[in-house]
Amino acid sequence: MSKPEYTRPRTRLYLITPPRIDDADAFAALLETALSAGDVACLQLRLKDASGAIDEAATREVGAAVTEMAKAYGVAVLINDSPQLAVELGADGVHVGWDDVPVKDARAIVGKEMIVGATAKNSRHIAMQAGEAGADYVAFGAFYPTSTKDGTVQATPDLLEVWQESMEIPCVAIGGITVENAAPLVTAGADFIAVSSGVWDHPDGAPAAIAAFNRILDELDQGRS
């Protein structure tokens, strides 16, 4: 079954923090400059300890430094992995993966109003199950090689195309996305592109990266209408 005719909204940037932040105040200052540089739909706090588990202490510290400011810019704040922490920090939502709290349980913890996002890797089947369990968006990846996360699987743009044609829940593209390689994922139908190193490690700095991503998203949007 296909969706009724409609104009898909412009693809937006979904920003993910670097996995480690040593100075929360310095990061907050950089983030404010970055958010001033262009549209960002949401910010995911994804802070990991040496074992790859959520770093709760760092998430609390960075969350306290950035949450109000991000919200003042109209940027939704999501916490990675922990629905309990998302509630505690007054965040807008939580993102959970296959090794985390199941989507249904995450929804029960955060309630109806908060956002629950779910990892789908390269599986339409898992994505549909996540939607049925109450996810507000599903994230396909990894589209490109990444050094931000170990153990990713290869995803291909047809996942986004088919999802966009047949499903209503928004889809996110993630994994190694840069200013240079984002376009095919936007064209394929990503509602959001989730980016970490492509912003924080950009040679001209994070604000320049956010401005450049937005130029591309605007150009591709104008090309569709």
Ligand SMILES: Cc1ncc(COP(=O)(O)OP(=O)(O)O)c(N)n1
């Ligand atoms: C938007 C988005 N998509 C996918 C992920 C990956 O989640 P997960 O598989 O749980 O891996 P970790 O991020 O916890 O290492 C994500 N965080 N955000």
Ligand SMILES: Cc1nc(C(=O)O)sc1CCOP(=O)(O)O
């Ligand atoms: C957190 C994450 N999840 C992925 C997945 O495939 O599910 S790839 C990834 C890393 C995203 O960071 P970067 O933009 O630096 O590649």
Ligand SMILES: [Mg+2]
């Ligand atoms: Mg996770």
